[in-house]
Amino acid sequence: xxxxxxxxxxxxxxxxxxxxxxxxxxxxxxxxxxxxxxxxxxxxxxxxxxxxxxxxxxxxxxxxxxxxxxxxxxxxxxxxxxxxxxxxxxxxxxxxxxxxxxxxxxxxxxxxxxxxxxxxxxxxxxxxxxxxxxxxxxxxxxxxxxxxxxxxxxxxxxxxxxxxxxxxxxxxxxxxxxxxxxxxxxxxxxxxxxxxxxxxxxxxxxxxxxxxxxxxxxxxxxxxxxxxxxxxxxxxxxxxxxxxxxxxxxxxxxxxxxxxxxxxxxxxxxxxxxxxxxxxxxxxxxxxxxxxxxxxxxxxxxxxxxxxxxxxxxxxxxxxxxxxxxxxxxxxxxxxxxxxxxxxxxxxxxxxxxxxxxxxxxxxxxxxxxxxxxxxxxxxxxxxxxxxxxxxxxxxxxxxxxxxxxxxxxxxxxxxxxxxxxxxxxxxxxxxxxxxxxxxxxxxxxxxxxxxxxxxxxxxxxxxxxxxxxxxxxxxxxxxxxxxxxxxxxxxxxxxxxxxxxxxxxxxxxxxxxxxxxxxxxxxxxxxxxxxxxxxxxxxxxxxxxxxxxxxxxxxxxxxxxxxxxxxxxxxxxxxxxxxxxxxxxxxxxxxxxxxxxxxxxxxxxxxxxxxxxxxxxxxxxxxxxxxxxxxxxxxxxxxxxxxxxxxxxxxxxxxxxxxxxxxxxxxxxxxxxxxxxxxxxxxxxxxxxxxxxxxxxxxxxxxxxxxxxxxxxxxxxxxxxxxxxxxxxxxxxxxxxxxxxxxxxxxxxxxxxxxxxxxxxxxxxxxxxxxxxxxxxxxxxxxxxxxxxxxxxxxxxxxxxxxxxxxxxxxxxxxxxxxxxxx
Ligand SMILES: Nc1ncnc2c1ncn2[C@@H]1O[C@H](COP(=O)(O)OP(=O)(O)O)[C@@H](O)[C@H]1O
Ligand SMILES: Cc1ncc(COP(=O)(O)O)c(N)n1
Ligand SMILES: [Mg+2]
Numbered sequence: 001x002x003x004x005x006x007x008x009x010x011x012x013x014x015x016x017x018x019x020x021x022x023x024x025x026x027x028x029x030x031x032x033x034x035x036x037x038x039x040x041x042x043x044x045x046x047x048x049x050x051x052x053x054x055x056x057x058x059x060x061x062x063x064x065x066x067x068x069x070x071x072x073x074x075x076x077x078x079x080x081x082x083x084x085x086x087x088x089x090x091x092x093x094x095x096x097x098x099x100x101x102x103x104x105x106x107x108x109x110x111x112x113x114x115x116x117x118x119x120x121x122x123x124x125x126x127x128x129x130x131x132x133x134x135x136x137x138x139x140x141x142x143x144x145x146x147x148x149x150x151x152x153x154x155x156x157x158x159x160x161x162x163x164x165x166x167x168x169x170x171x172x173x174x175x176x177x178x179x180x181x182x183x184x185x186x187x188x189x190x191x192x193x194x195x196x197x198x199x200x201x202x203x204x205x206x207x208x209x210x211x212x213x214x215x216x217x218x219x220x221x222x223x224x225x226x227x228x229x230x231x232x233x234x235x236x237x238x239x240x241x242x243x244x245x246x247x248x249x250x251x252x253x254x255x256x257x258x259x260x261x262x263x264x265x266x267x268x269x270x271x272x273x274x275x276x277x278x279x280x281x282x283x284x285x286x287x288x289x290x291x292x293x294x295x296x297x298x299x300x301x302x303x304x305x306x307x308x309x310x311x312x313x314x315x316x317x318x319x320x321x322x323x324x325x326x327x328x329x330x331x332x333x334x335x336x337x338x339x340x341x342x343x344x345x346x347x348x349x350x351x352x353x354x355x356x357x358x359x360x361x362x363x364x365x366x367x368x369x370x371x372x373x374x375x376x377x378x379x380x381x382x383x384x385x386x387x388x389x390x391x392x393x394x395x396x397x398x399x400x401x402x403x404x405x406x407x408x409x410x411x412x413x414x415x416x417x418x419x420x421x422x423x424x425x426x427x428x429x430x431x432x433x434x435x436x437x438x439x440x441x442x443x444x445x446x447x448x449x450x451x452x453x454x455x456x457x458x459x460x461x462x463x464x465x466x467x468x469x470x471x472x473x474x475x476x477x478x479x480x481x482x483x484x485x486x487x488x489x490x491x492x493x494x495x496x497x498x499x500x501x502x503x504x505x506x507x508x509x510x511x512x513x514x515x516x517x518x519x520x521x522x523x524x525x526x527x528x529x530x531x532x533x534x535x536x537x538x539x540x541x542x543x544x545x546x547x548x549x550x551x552x553x554x555x556x557x558x559x560x561x562x563x564x565x566x567x568x569x570x571x572x573x574x575x576x577x578x579x580x581x582x583x584x585x586x587x588x589x590x591x592x593x594x595x596x597x598x599x600x601x602x603x604x605x606x607x608x609x610x611x612x613x614x615x616x617x618x619x620x621x622x623x624x625x626x627x628x629x630x631x632x633x634x635x636x637x638x639x640x641x642x643x644x645x646x647x648x649x650x651x652x653x654x655x656x657x658x659x660x661x662x663x664x665x666x667x668x669x670x671x672x673x674x675x676x677x678x679x680x681x682x683x684x685x686x687x688x689x690x691x692x693x694x695x696x697x698x699x700x701x702x703x704x705x706x707x708x709x710x711x712x713x714x715x716x717x718x719x720x721x722x723x724x725x726x727x728x729x730x731x732x733x734x735x736x737x738x739x740x741x742x743x744x745x746x747x748x749x750x751x752x753x754x755x756x757x758x759x760x761x762x763x764x765x766x767x768x769x770x771x772x773x774x775x776x777x778x779x780x781x782x783x784x785x786x787x788x789x790x791x792x793x794x795x796x797x798x799x800x801x802x803x804x805x806x807x808x809x810x811x812x813x814x815x816x817x818x819x820x821x822x823x824x
Contacts, residue, residue, distance in 0.1 A: 613793070
């Protein structure tokens, strides 16, 4: 820091409020109003009596009135600009404007750092200052005002924008323009137009405020350009009704600005409909269906499925059904009037993007729903021709079958199960017994009813279940999934049809929608039993994927960070862990919040490569919940039973390849710091082994599989894990580094040895699983465990705790690493 900066900072620290805070004032998006009492003065004209003071007072009053009215109209950022005026007048204006504006309005002072500092000294929390190219240099201003105030800087040319980029810590926003030539600034730069603004956005690393000759009619186009705010001067200040004009400008901004990115991208990320939700609109889906008080089927399942698929769920009841997982006990049908009134209540008020129709029950309800459907053109209609429940109970009176068939053509898609397909196709019960037979029946139905038929394989017996969409010309989309051996299939048809309606309404293609729904339902069915709901055909866990993704996206500290030193390292160091602790920690550290998944085979949480003594046994005991969570991951279970999608495994391979590059560096770094020759040899040999052998397996896999659909850049999880390892191995005590790299040996070997048990000649990942039993890797793991044990013995309690934390954190990274590619 220069002397001048230092001395200014010292003097001004006393007067700048909150400048100790590192947090910067940010700019609020939207319309940014620039007021100028000089304009009022010109308009008012110098009073004939020549009273200068009075003239300034009137201009201040007019400006304050403007500040009050426009902030009440919703303007959130107001800049006070008053060129060439004496400091006293400007200070009066700033203090009064701060009082007059609606609380929360950001007041920004143009040019005058003296006025800015003086008003803050007087207790006005002025938001920031805006300076031009010929004002004091921005770094000097930053030194004068301290860390917190917002600094805006004018930059028009490419060179000026680049200069702003070079001051990332000094400047918070850049004012750029002019859009058009303007009279408010006589020496304004050359008009840059919309293209110029677009170009400026591409160059600038700062939020941009567009300024210069902007009128309300420009806002729709400007809102499409990624500027943070639009500065308006005369268009509002000189308007007949500034408040009304301000409100109109804000309305134009909100109507035309694409929905704020974070919200939409979070929704899209969770539901993986990125790029397919049209116009950033969450699809509004209406389910018209019967109820299930146990929440597994009907309307209740639809609401969950629509939500899980990324839509906003609405529902109209067509039948009140007393049912549970054992069957239906009673059904009451609502009057036609109340069915119609429910449907109208929705369509009178809400724009509907998609409709799912489920149980209709009787001819009366069918004709009521049909009449409504004929009058309301929903973009997507999926009709599930519900006839008989999974429990075997009839949900459609036999004489209503004809009426149901008579309305199929009103749907875009129908989703019959195999027995329903037989009824619709008019073939004998039990005659459709293969996917091929189902497809040809579906095609005939499509031709007869002019509707796309979703052919569902749940009722067939193939181990690999096939779902397809068939139109008049044949199969247009197809996807397979492994059959889950479970009785938890209550409501699968309802769930499928409503999720499908949602994905189609979001704009997905038939193929993409069918793929998403099938894999989501597969995960939901796989985890249905773990819900422990009912004693018959249990429901599916609709929210499983959403909970898993929410947990992966959570920014809450990992549970392992909350463990005390005692919890990390206490205990006898024997293999038996307290069950109470395992359960308690599992509920939060495992990605499936709630009960851990029931594993398809008995997976062991005792280490298959044994601990080398009491210290490493304690480390393992502390990490047991993470071991259990890792073993339960859909990725690991899918790798075991071969159901993992090849694309997901390939994406994992890519990340693993990138990971190993850095992991080898971490091991080499640890080697360079080992005092003991054999330890050094161990780490460096492992590093060399990775570079030479392991990665060639990855290369081999990647060269034989399609990588066009997968992400090939380093993922945040891969980067986070490797940065963590490099920081521990290069920058912390040797033991901490060794404990950090240990889970990649130990937890990986433990999981790998259990995966080997699933290997068979025809396993889809046969070659890969064969590598997991590798004796050399098991030996090398045992050696790494022994090194950590040896150094734990002699370490201080503080160092042991640090090492245990590094170990636990790396275990959690292992879990996240396995989980990362199985997400859509
Ligand atoms: N055992 C299962 N394993 C995997 N997926 C299944 C299973 N049972 C049903 N599904 C999924 O649920 C969908 C609907 O199930 P299905 O039994 O065919 O219809 P419904 O529930 O209407 O009788 C199937 O297309 C399939 O995607
Ligand atoms: C109200 C209602 N609608 C539909 C079903 C069909 O259930 P599934 O999806 O298991 O065939 C159901 N059991 N209850
Ligand atoms: Mg069923």
